[in-house]
Amino acid sequence: MFQNRTRFRSIAATLIQRIVLLAGACLAAMLALQGFLTYRETQHRMDHALAEIAENSLPMLSISLWDIEPEVVQRQVNWLASLPEIGRVRVLASTGQTFEAGALAIDLPGPALRSLEIQAPQGSKPVGRLELWIEPGYQAAQVAHDTLGIVTGYVLFTGLLCLLVGWMLRRDLQRPMQEIARFAAELKPQELSRPLKLERPPRDHQDEIDLVTQGFTQLQSDLRSHIANLDHLVAERTQQLEKLIEEVHRLSITDALTGCFNRRVIEERLPAEIERARRYGRALSVIFADIDHFKAINDQLGHAAGDAVLRDVGALLLGQVRTPVDWVARYGGEEFLIVLPESDLVHASQAAHRLREMIEAQPLHVEGRLLPLTASFGVAQCGPDEGVADLLARADAMLYHAKSEGRNRVEVSG
Numbered sequence: 001m002f003q004n005r006t007r008f009r010s011i012a013a014t015l016i017q018r019i020v021l022l023a024g025a026c027l028a029a030m031l032a033l034q035g036f037l038t039y040r041e042t043q044h045r046m047d048h049a050l051a052e053i054a055e056n057s058l059p060m061l062s063i064s065l066w067d068i069e070p071e072v073v074q075r076q077v078n079w080l081a082s083l084p085e086i087g088r089v090r091v092l093a094s095t096g097q098t099f100e101a102g103a104l105a106i107d108l109p110g111p112a113l114r115s116l117e118i119q120a121p122q123g124s125k126p127v128g129r130l131e132l133w134i135e136p137g138y139q140a141a142q143v144a145h146d147t148l149g150i151v152t153g154y155v156l157f158t159g160l161l162c163l164l165v166g167w168m169l170r171r172d173l174q175r176p177m178q179e180i181a182r183f184a185a186e187l188k189p190q191e192l193s194r195p196l197k198l199e200r201p202p203r204d205h206q207d208e209i210d211l212v213t214q215g216f217t218q219l220q221s222d223l224r225s226h227i228a229n230l231d232h233l234v235a236e237r238t239q240q241l242e243k244l245i246e247e248v249h250r251l252s253i254t255d256a257l258t259g260c261f262n263r264r265v266i267e268e269r270l271p272a273e274i275e276r277a278r279r280y281g282r283a284l285s286v287i288f289a290d291i292d293h294f295k296a297i298n299d300q301l302g303h304a305a306g307d308a309v310l311r312d313v314g315a316l317l318l319g320q321v322r323t324p325v326d327w328v329a330r331y332g333g334e335e336f337l338i339v340l341p342e343s344d345l346v347h348a349s350q351a352a353h354r355l356r357e358m359i360e361a362q363p364l365h366v367e368g369r370l371l372p373l374t375a376s377f378g379v380a381q382c383g384p385d386e387g388v389a390d391l392l393a394r395a396d397a398m399l400y401h402a403k404s405e406g407r408n409r410v411e412v413s414g
């Protein structure tokens with residue numbers, strides 16, 4: 001799921017391994033302790049059994065030895081040796097006779113575990129001595145038997161406990177943690193609203209996994225609002241940028257003084273207009289307008305006054321054309337070009353006359369003075385195969401003609 005240099009192992013698996021190791025160590029310690037205690041208890045039990053056997057055997061042995069009946073004594077010794085707890089039996093009679101029986105060699109086990117005086121029946125004097133050795137195999141078997149029973153219980157209990165703890169760790173820790181990790185790894189930025197839902201048994205309390213889940217949900221919500229803020233910011237910035245681009249574009253095609261289009265628009269837009277008019281068989285005309293004696297205004301009233309005149313004439317022209325079909329551009333100096341798509345020579349000529357009359361009829365207010373103003377116009381309609389340069393040259397020739405004919409005139413290229 002995750003790319004990492006170190007090997008992955010779940011917390012639950014580590015905890016289960018540690019619990020099993022700890023349980024093993026505890027089991028071993030319990031085993032040793034239980035073995036020791038069982039050994040002690042078995043020894044005590046054997047001692048007690050031995051003492052009982054010896055006490056019970058003494059009267060019979062006393063009679064047999066007093067009556068000097070060796071066969072009976074030997075039979076009794078044999079019977080004692082046949083008891084499972086007894087490894088070896090020896091009776092030393094005061095007459096010097098020895099009676100022995102048992103599987104255990106006498107020199108192996110060391111001194112007798114129990115050695116008792118056998119008194120004569122009347123109890124006046126001893127008639128012999130009874131020595132008993134325990135059967136080590138029997139004791140070991142007893143220890144093993146008792147220990148095994150208890151240890152089997154321990155092992156079963158510990159194993160069961162480990163299984164239970166392992167199952168709970170997997171259910172309560174491993175599975176939810178894996179679900180959280182899988183959810184986090186597969187979560188896409190556009191899915192931040194998808195809630196993290198864990199399948200957990202009902203509880204009356206919260207735990208660390210609930211805290212992680214809540215933290216994750218909080219993180220998702222924070223990320224969502226952060227992304228929403230960013231989106232909003234991007235949209236706002238994009239809008240500002242679009243406005244700026246629009247403004248930059250407007251400035252790049254606008255003459256700063258008059259607000260008309262600049263020369264660049266003439267170069268870019270006029271050829272396209274002519275092409276469109278030709279393709280659809282429509283008329284297109286242009287008008288050159290040039291303020292008369294503008295140099296005199298500059299010279300007499302100053303350059304600022306000249307600028308004001310240019311601004312006012314530009315505004316007047318812009319106000320009179322049929323925008324956005326017709327458009328006005330400052331050609332240079334005090335000369336304007338008015339482009340009239342969809343207009344033939346008659347309409348263009350009428351428009352030029354109307355403009356001329358308006359300029360003449362509205363003397364401009366410049367620096368508190370009323371300034372009479374006229375302009376000359378040259379009009380031309382685009383011919384069937386005519387290009388931009390030829391069309392402008394013809395209109396310009398008409399303007400030149402109007403100037404030479406006395407100004408404040410409209411000359412139309414026939």
Ligand SMILES: Nc1nc2c(ncn2[C@@H]2O[C@H](COP(=O)(O)OP(=O)(O)OP(=O)(O)O)[C@@H](O)[C@H]2O)c(=O)[nH]1
Nearest residue numbers: 291292293294295296298303304306307333334403
């Ligand atoms: N104030 C101002 N003057 C300008 C600007 N551009 C050109 N001019 C001036 O406009 C004047 C044009 O003079 P001319 O070409 O002789 O034209 P005119 O005086 O109008 O004479 P005619 O056109 O023959 O009537 C020049 O003096 C230029 O310096 C401008 O942006 N502002």
